Amino acid sequence: MTHGDRRTSLVVLVVGVVAFVGLAAWLVPWHPVPGGTPPPASPGSVFTARQISAAEDFSTWARVWSWSSLAVSLLVAGWLGFTRLGARLVERLPGRWWVQVVLTVAALVLVGRVVTLPFAVLMHRLLLDRGLTHQSWGGFASDLVRTELVTIVTTSVGLVVLLACARRWRRAWPAVAGGLLAVLVLAGSFVYPLVVEPLFNSFTPLPDGPLRSQILRLADREHVHVDDVLVADASRRTTTLNAYVSGFGSTRRVVVYDNLLKDLPDDQVLSVVAHELGHARHDDVVIGSLLGAAGALAGVGLLGLLVGPLGRRRAMGDPALVPLLLALLAIGTVLASPLENAVSRQIETRADVDALEATHDPQAFIAMQRQLSLTSLADPTPPAWSQFWFGSHPTTLTRIAIARQLGGS
Structure with a gap:
C-alpha cells in the first residue's frame, strides 16, 4: 500500500467514525424513559422458581452451542484468512477475477457452515426438546440452505464492489468503495422486506374484524401509515411470538406471527404491535x-489500513485477499457487537415507552412480556457481560420494571 492509500484510508476511517458518532448522538434516544430507567424487577415477582430454573437451564445450553459455533467459525475464518491456505485456494479457482471472488465466497461460506453444522443441529435438537419449534428436519435444512444462499449473494456483491473499486481507483478506492458500500447498506434496508422476507415466510392478509380495525386505529394514533396488516406463517418454524413493521412508504405493512394471534389475547397483541x-x-x-x-x-477505511500489513504485498484488487477480508469482517463484526447492541437496546426501550403511551395499558404490556419470555424460555437474569455483548433488547425484567414505573404501580 502506498502512502497515498494509507492517507485516504485514514481520512475515510475518520469521516466514518465522526459520522457514526454524530448520527448516534443526534438520532439515538440515550435517555428514552421519563424519570430514568429503573432497576430490573425482581425475578420472583414475575416468574415462579420452576419457570426461572427452566429458562436458565435452556439458556445455558443455548449459549454453549451458539458461542461454540461462533468460536469455531472465527477460528476457521482466521485459519483461512491469516495463512496462505486461503490465498492458495483462490489461485486454483477458474474464471475472471470477479468469478473467483464469488466462488471463493461460496466456498468459504460453505466451509463455515459445514464446520459449525454440528452446533446448529444440536441447537435445533434443543429447541425441539424444549418445545420451542416444531419444524421438521427437512424444513430446518431448507432454511439453512436459503440462509447461506442469501449470505453468499450479499457478501459477494459487497466484495465485488470493493475489489472493483480497488482495481479501478488504485489510490482513491477507500473513498469510492466506502461511499458505494454505504449506499448498498441503505438500499438493502429497502430491498430486504420485498426480496428476502418472502424466502422464509408466506404472508396472508389479516381478515377484516375487530383486531384488524384496532391495529389500524393504533397506527393512526401513532401517526404511522400502514398499507396492510399481514399474518406470517411463523409457527411452522418457531413457537416464539412476535410481530414487526416492514417496508417503507406505500410498502409499509404490519406483520404479525400466526402463533401470536393464536396464543395471546387481543390486548396483548396490540401491545406487541404498538411496540x-x-x-x-x-x-x-x-x-x-x-x-x-x-x-x-x-x-x-480501517480495512485499507489493515490490508497492507496483513496482505503479504498483494494489491487490494487481488481476489486472493478475499479470505483475509472475510476473516477481518468476521472479527470486526464480533468486536462491534457491544456498540451495535447498546444502540439497539436504547431504540428498543423507546419503542416500549411508545407502546405504553399508545395503549395506556401497562398490565397488558407486562402480561405480554411475561408470556413472550415464557414462550421463548428467555433467561430473566442473563450474565451481565453476555447482555452487554450480545443483548440487542433490554431484559424482560427491565421492560416490566419500566412498565410498572410508567403505569404508577
Missing part, C-alpha cells in the same frame, strides 16, 4: 441503516 409501530413512527430502520452506512464507511 413495532413505535419503531416505524421514529423511522428506526432508517436510523439503523444510516448508522450501518457510517459504520461501513469507517470499516472500509
